[in-house]
Amino acid sequence: MEYGPPPLFNQGVSARARLAFFSFLAILLIVIDARVNALDTIRIGVGVMLYPLQRVLLWPRDALASAGRYLVTVGNLTQENAQLRESATERAARLLQDEQLRLENAHLRQLLALRERTSAKTQSVQLLYEPRDRFTHKLVIDRGSSDGLRAGNPVIDEQGVVGQITRVFPMVSEVTVLTERDQSIPVEVVRNALRCVAFGGSEPGTLELHFLAANADVSSGDTVVTSGLDGLYPAGLPVGTIARVERDVKDQFARVIVRPAGGVNANGTLVVLQVTATPLPAPSREDQHTDHIGRRGARR
Amino acid sequence: MKLWPLRRRANGDISAVAPAALQRGQPHKQVLRPVRPMFIWASLAAGLALDLLPWGRTPLVPDFLALGLVFWNVHQPRRVGMGAAFLFGLLMDVHDGALFGEHALAYTLLAYGAIALHRRIQWFPAISQSLYVLPLLLVAQLASAAVRLWVGGASNNWWIGLTESLVGALLWPLVTWILFAPQRQPISRDETRPI
Numbered sequence: 498m499e500y501g502p503p504p505l506f507n508q509g510v511s512a513r514a515r516l517a518f519f520s521f522l523a524i525l526l527i528v529i530d531a532r533v534n535a536l537d538t539i540r541i542g543v544g545v546m547l548y549p550l551q552r553v554l555l556w557p558r559d560a561l562a563s564a565g566r567y568l569v570t571v572g573n574l575t576q577e578n579a580q581l582r583e584s585a586t587e588r589a590a591r592l593l594q595d596e597q598l599r600l601e602n603a604h605l606r607q608l609l610a611l612r613e614r615t616s617a618k619t620q621s622v623q624l625l626y627e628p629r630d631r632f633t634h635k636l637v638i639d640r641g642s643s644d645g646l647r648a649g650n651p652v653i654d655e656q657g658v659v660g661q662i663t664r665v666f667p668m669v670s671e672v673t674v675l676t677e678r679d680q681s682i683p684v685e686v687v688r689n690a691l692r693c694v695a696f697g698g699s700e701p702g703t704l705e706l707h708f709l710a711a712n713a714d715v716s717s718g719d720t721v722v723t724s725g726l727d728g729l730y731p732a733g734l735p736v737g738t739i740a741r742v743e744r745d746v747k748d749q750f751a752r753v754i755v756r757p758a759g760g761v762n763a764n765g766t767l768v769v770l771q772v773t774a775t776p777l778p779a780p781s782r783e784d785q786h787t788d789h790i791g792r793r794g795a796r797r
Numbered sequence: 798m799k800l801w802p803l804r805r806r807a808n809g810d811i812s813a814v815a816p817a818a819l820q821r822g823q824p825h826k827q828v829l830r831p832v833r834p835m836f837i838w839a840s841l842a843a844g845l846a847l848d849l850l851p852w853g854r855t856p857l858v859p860d861f862l863a864l865g866l867v868f869w870n871v872h873q874p875r876r877v878g879m880g881a882a883f884l885f886g887l888l889m890d891v892h893d894g895a896l897f898g899e900h901a902l903a904y905t906l907l908a909y910g911a912i913a914l915h916r917r918i919q920w921f922p923a924i925s926q927s928l929y930v931l932p933l934l935l936v937a938q939l940a941s942a943a944v945r946l947w948v949g950g951a952s953n954n955w956w957i958g959l960t961e962s963l964v965g966a967l968l969w970p971l972v973t974w975i976l977f978a979p980q981r982q983p984i985s986r987d988e989t990r991p992i
Binding site: 512513515516519520522523524525526527529530531536539540543544547550551554555557558625626627628629630631632633634635637664671679701 | 846848849850851852853854858878879880882883886887888891892893894895896897898899901902905906909912913941942944945948949954955957958
């Protein structure tokens, strides 16, 4: 395996030296990026450079999709129209009731002198593409820091919470979905207001509720919503339904698997909640390891 | 098995016209035309573009850019080297939202493997070359997997992605055929030329 060039034909620096140099550089970049987070300006520069190319290469797919939409038959359209009208009338009744409840709620809150629920500014965004990365599940959306998005903003769709923006570029942003292993979200069970924290599950595409006692009152089919305790996710957004509860005698915690509600068919429009998280006071040394709920994703 | 008579024929050929590359047992006896640098960079850019297409989480889509880098590092190791592989890797890192340097490391290893093996690989026909390309692609993928496992951001079913290397290796003969096509074009006939 000796491939040194004969001295007559000098080929410059040897392959092994170049391998050592470039792998050292790559490992240095990896370590800096993973531990210090100091490379974001370079990354944003490369991202801006790559952006036109990315947009051009999304064009074939979009053209195919729009051609497909154009060729939808009249039969399909009339059927869909009828369905939509039916659901609209169905919703109208609920909407009227909802309006009344909202007024009543506002009135009661005023009576109780409760703080008004802050309604976050929202922005609807389009899903551009899913990166091919096999190791994490991310989504890339078509708005970025120039539209006021920030890392840490929650992202929802019409079904529930999808995830959290973890990195912003000027024109695009990366969303890490809830089922990622290092994502966490404070939740409560709707049925009995039991509060806990959901983490990305060990099975792909699921969440797990951690630190629930083995005899905790949860059962499959319960709906799980955000509890709003972290000051980041507004309270009451659907997160998922409990699919399975495993209670093991030798374990003091129950293993609760949650099937996520949002992001199942992640195509089309998502909504970003532009929440400005109220910064919590700096944690003291002894509870530092417990105070990263809902922020671990934002830090990466 | 096929190589031996070929090589003997090349050796037995007394005329010194056959270039050294041919004597080393190029499986095809055709003398290739010199490669145009523009074509190398255009094909690498095409590989990058194919990788940037919105494949999403479609399984079994190979890394086209990696295949292109292996090809040119095997056949033109002095024109495309580890530096180019490194820079293309950084572009892929930004596109994939991966750690900065992860693909760069993988492609650097890939380029080194290709350069280290390039004299050996060229002995074989394209189909057998796939058997050399497969471990190269696998090593590159495992390197980025190792980085992810070390940093701690990998989901549990990452190993499914390793099938992409298999598909890439199966595509190798096709890649060879496409990327050699311009060099295999016949030289334009000139009746008045003495040779």
